[in-house]
Amino acid sequence: ELVAAVTEALGSRSLTGRCVMVTAGPTREPVDPVRYLGNRSSGKTGFAIAAAARRAGARVILVAGPVNLATPPGVERVDVQTAEEMRYAVHAWVGACDLFVGTAAVADYRPAEPAAGKVKRDGEGRTLSLVPNPDILAEVAARPKPPLTMGFAAETGDVEANARAKLASKGIDLVVANEVGEGKGFDTDDNTVTVLWEGGRRRLGPAPKTELARELVALAAARLDGTLQGG
């Protein structure tokens, strides 16, 4: 609490007058009334960024999937379950925002036809037909007057190459690359990330998510103000 108070007192109010939207957490895609496809996002990164953006003076709208986290003070929160619900909430309010930070681990696929009743066990194998979900981040970047867009790339394998590909394919401004694996990435408190943009890069951490969140917000604020230097 003391550290937070001191950080706030010393920190710049670099986002005063700005609106920031953050998506956070997983989505759940129904298979039937009791089963779903989910993913292992804790939502900690997004909640930390929402809190940091609020401390930097912004109005913050947090669109959250099912997580067990308290809403940061002063943050406006919209709770959703599925990718389609998240998409609807995002487009309803993102037009007023200067910065969009997509930390949510939106399910890439959902069951094609969720069953109305619980599917019975029959001892046989079966297949589940999946259809692609909307790419919310790419949709936001493709809006007529898009906000500055920051995405996250939770990758295995060649992390930086995959993240650079995401920067180009989604048409976003900043991508935060982190490696997923034992003790790294989602559901952990400490993290190291590389921020990539057209013509630049910066490595941040290892640091707690709260400190990384503050640095990511400061970096985005510098980009909004046109003062971000290439790495």
Add this chain to the structure above:
Amino acid sequence: ELVAAVTEALGSRSLTGRCVMVTAGPTREPVDPVRYLGNRSSGKTGFAIAAAARRAGARVILVAGPVNLATPPGVERVDVQTAEEMRYAVHAWVGACDLFVGTAAVADYRPAEPAAGKVKRDGEGRTLSLVPNPDILAEVAARPKPPLTMGFAAETGDVEANARAKLASKGIDLVVANEVGEGKGFDTDDNTVTVLWEGGRRRLGPAPKTELARELVALAAARLDGTLQGG
């Protein structure tokens, strides 16, 4: 707290000297390193039964999937993720138990071949091949010297008929039928259930899960003692 203390003081120690195993919560079946098939079990029912069995004097072993619940005082807890992990934990310790209460919403199916790396979005539909999971409750009932077995049937449609079918097909002693739907069953605090056994039935509730748990434990204790009357 006061109500709990009074209940404990007044309640019988009907399970003194007994060992009770309870499974609780959902299981998570990996699709790849970040995605999984899950289900909407909160684990509240199982944790309430574990607490009630402990208050009734039993040694209690609670095998829990991923939930956000505190371990009841005096209960021994084993945390697992997948159905296979739950199966392993159950068979490791159930031999010493007099009563097995299977409240866990074990996934009926798991992905046939979990991917080692994160599966990339490609804009196309795809299918996920699923294989049946072990039926842990039926396996316990089929052991050479099985404990008394109590299962739960979270059903939509003709609840009682489906539950009676489960009683027979799994070879268990007691089945607790509850209807899943808007405001009923999983993830709610209040509940109405029907307990079915060969030649009998009893309706319990509506009541809070903690009270239902106490009544279910008392009913199982009566059956263990040979004093349960048919409904």
